[in-house]
Amino acid sequence: xxxxxxxxxxxxxxxxxxxxxLTGNMRLELTPEVTARIxxxxxxxxxxxxxxxxxxxGITTGFGSLCNKTISPDELNTLQENLVKSHACSIxxxxxxxxxxxxxxxxxxxxxxxxxxxxxxxxxxxxxFFNNDILPIVYDRGSLGASGDLAPLANxxxxxxxxxxxxxxxxxxxxIGVLDEYAWKPVKLKSKEGLAxxxxxxxxxxxxxxxxxxxxxxxxxxxxIASISLEAFDGLIDPFMDCIQQIRxxxxxxxxxxxxxxxxxxxxxxxxxxxxxxxxxxxxxxPQVHGATKDAIRYVSNVLLTEINSVTDNPTIFxxxxxxxxxxxxxxxxxxxxxxxxGIALAELGNISERRVAQLIMGLRGLPExxxxxxxxxxxxxxxxxAAASMVSQNKMYCYPASSDSIVSSNGQEDHVxxxxxxxxxxxxxxxxxxxxxxxxxxxxxxxxEFRRPAKTSPKLEKFLKDYRKEVSFIKDDIVxxxxxxxxxxxxRRYPL
Numbered sequence: 001x002x003x004x005x006x007x008x009x010x011x012x013x014x015x016x017x018x019x020x021x022l023t024g025n026m027r028l029e030l031t032p033e034v035t036a037r038i039x040x041x042x043x044x045x046x047x048x049x050x051x052x053x054x055x056x057x058g059i060t061t062g063f064g065s066l067c068n069k070t071i072s073p074d075e076l077n078t079l080q081e082n083l084v085k086s087h088a089c090s091i092x093x094x095x096x097x098x099x100x101x102x103x104x105x106x107x108x109x110x111x112x113x114x115x116x117x118x119x120x121x122x123x124x125x126x127x128x129f130f131n132n133d134i135l136p137i138v139y140d141r142g143s144l145g146a147s148g149d150l151a152p153l154a155n156x157x158x159x160x161x162x163x164x165x166x167x168x169x170x171x172x173x174x175x176i177g178v179l180d181e182y183a184w185k186p187v188k189l190k191s192k193e194g195l196a197x198x199x200x201x202x203x204x205x206x207x208x209x210x211x212x213x214x215x216x217x218x219x220x221x222x223x224x225i226a227s228i229s230l231e232a233f234d235g236l237i238d239p240f241m242d243c244i245q246q247i248r249x250x251x252x253x254x255x256x257x258x259x260x261x262x263x264x265x266x267x268x269x270x271x272x273x274x275x276x277x278x279x280x281x282x283x284x285x286x287p288q289v290h291g292a293t294k295d296a297i298r299y300v301s302n303v304l305l306t307e308i309n310s311v312t313d314n315p316t317i318f319x320x321x322x323x324x325x326x327x328x329x330x331x332x333x334x335x336x337x338x339x340x341x342x343g344i345a346l347a348e349l350g351n352i353s354e355r356r357v358a359q360l361i362m363g364l365r366g367l368p369e370x371x372x373x374x375x376x377x378x379x380x381x382x383x384x385x386x387a388a389a390s391m392v393s394q395n396k397m398y399c400y401p402a403s404s405d406s407i408v409s410s411n412g413q414e415d416h417v418x419x420x421x422x423x424x425x426x427x428x429x430x431x432x433x434x435x436x437x438x439x440x441x442x443x444x445x446x447x448x449x450e451f452r453r454p455a456k457t458s459p460k461l462e463k464f465l466k467d468y469r470k471e472v473s474f475i476k477d478d479i480v481x482x483x484x485x486x487x488x489x490x491x492x493r494r495y496p497l
Contacts, residue, residue: 008105008127009034009112012309015216015301018209021105022098028108028127030120037114038123042190044319045117049076049191057315057326058195059117080194081161087154087198088164092141095152097167100135102206103156106308107197115311115318116196125160125187134159134178135167138203144409145332145420148312149203152421157197162186192315199313199330207424208304208339214431215297215346218438219290220497222349223256224464225442226286227263229356230270230279231457232448234365237261237270239284252294256287267458276365282355289352296345303338332420336403339423343430347395350430350437354388360444361385371447371475378478381444384485388440391433398426398433439488443472450474467495 006017006026010033020026030038048056055061055070095103108126111118129136136159142151158164159175163186168178179186189197229235238244240260245253264270278284315326361381363369372380402423408415446465449457456462471491472484 005029007031007034008108008123009037012305013106013109014305015209015213018102018105019213022101027131028105030112030124030127034112035120038112038118038120041114041117041317041319042119045192045317045324046190048324049073056324059192059315059324076191077189080189080191083194083198084154084157084161084189085163087150088158090139090142090151090155092139095138095140097135099203099206099210100138100156101130102209103138103153103202104130106202106205106209107153107156107200109308110200110202110311110313111196113311115316116313117192117317118196119187119190119193122160122187122189122193122197125184126157128182128184129159129166132182133168136175137165137167137172140425141421143203143421144407144414144417145201145204145336145422146330146409146414146417147314148198148200148330148332149421150198152203153198153200156203160187160197161189192317195315196313201307201312201330201332201335201420204332204335204339204420204424205304205308207421207427208300208335209308211339211342211424211427211431212297212301212304215342217497218346218349218431218434219294219297220259221438221492222293222353223259223286223290224263224497225438225445226283226290226353226356227260228445228449228457228461228465229360229441230260230283230286231264231267231461232360232367232445232452233279233283233356234269234274234276234452235279235283236274236276237264239279240264240287245287250288250291250295252298253287253291255294256291260286263460264458265460267461268456269452270457272455280355280359282352282359286352289348293345293349296341300338300342303334307335332418333403336418336420336423337401339420339427340399340401340403343423343427344399346427346430346434347392347399350388350392350395350434353437353441354385354392357381357385357388357441357444360448367448367451371444371451372478373476380475380478381447384440384443384481387485388437391437395430395433398430402426435489435493436485439485439492442468442492443484443488446472447475464495467491 006021008028111123136156138152138155143149159166162176164175166175240257245257312329314330315324317324361370369375370380370382372378402419405419406416472487
């Protein structure tokens with residue numbers, strides 16, 4: 001990277017570099033070396049088509065179950081343009097701008113690796129769209145995650161050939177009109193290019209990248225909020241000691257114990273002598289449960305880093321080996337299984353959070369029932385727990401593994417599909433619920449700590465609670481609760497971790 005420019009294809013993508021690109025408004029450019037790599041593969045393909053009489057799948061043949069249909073040389077370009085048009089049938093809700101930008105970034109990177117046979121102008125136009133904030137309109141449903149994300153990627157790349165719609169300068173526009181403003185001609189796709197654009201896992205990968213960027217923060221947030229609940233419940237520090245983690249040394253468990261010891265350092269409340277000798281599992285087993293989620297996030301992030309730095313279209317071209325191989329790198333199974341795993345791991349943060357909420361409102365350990373001074377006249381925090389329980393239950397429904405399903409497509413040729421796109425998009429439903437469940441836990445935990453005054457928690461938690469109380473006040477008598485939940489969610493989403 002140099003200044004405000006990221007040179008696509010010059011180094012592997014990382015979560016850190018992606019975040020810098022997205023938040024730093026960086027431009028994407030090609031280096032001469034990457035340009036030469038792309039052109040080298042294209043030149044090889046052109047020569048191969050001229051020299052070889054045997055059919056090449058998707059290059060001189062039809063697609064899917066039409067792979068036995070040979071296409072004449074003068075129709076190869078039309079074949080690719082027809083592919084993009086016919087496959088552009090994603091439906092549902094519009095994909096958010098950040099996902100569209102990620103899709104373009106990931107596809108440009110994959111094409112730049114030099115095994116896809118595209119023209120340099122095709123990659124450059126993707127970068128032009130990205131750099132000028134021209135965002136094709138893509139919808140969130142329609143991918144089976146088998147030949148990659150065919151339908152959403154087709155919608156993404158229609159504008160390259162002057163078809164379809166884009167968002168530009170706050171308006172929905174015909175793509176051809178925006179191309180005209182820049183004096184850009186529609187890209188004339190050559191052989192293989194439509195397939196290179198549409199095959200690939202960039203829709204599910206883009207969703208996965210954005211989900212993981214949220215998951216990293218949610219995991220930290222869950223630890224912070226749980227430490228407040230532990231203090232409110234007058235919990236014990238013993239289960240967070242390093243010695244117990246070291247004799248069952250899962251990395252996430254060790255990390256969680258360390259985080260809690262750091263957050264609670266200097267707390268009067270945690271240091272005082274307790275009347276009880278043991279806490280319920282939802283408190284005592286935080287290192288094990290939160291730690292397992294950390295390990296799952298780490299595993300999925302490694303899978304995804306491999307994926308976004310891979311070539312996932314088909315067929316794949318190896319100029320130096322003089323091979324064009326029709327394989328299955330577009331199949332989303334590695335991502336589908338990983339996203340289902342991530343969904344389960346994230347949902348568990350909400351599952352255990354709701355149980356801590358329930359413990360806090362039961363009137364235990366000197367806390368008033370439902371965390372109000374006059375229960376009976378006041379319902380207090382009775383119903384927020386209902387809301388949390390509802391969302392926990394819904395998340396269990398979303399945890400049904402999409403990857404366990406498969407529906408035959410393309411007249412039996414594509415007879416096993418991953419459903420990786422469905423696994424990816426449902427992560428956001430889980431995380432949206434989780435944001436609200438954790439917000440409810442924070443409301444309860446912060447309320448409970450007020451009943452422990454004048455005892456103080458740690459300096460770090462006192463600072464956090466002071467900031468929180470600027471947004472959401474202690475609740476003395478019943479009020480309308482939903483605005484407080486919404487304010488708490490907003491506070492947590494913007495609070496630096």
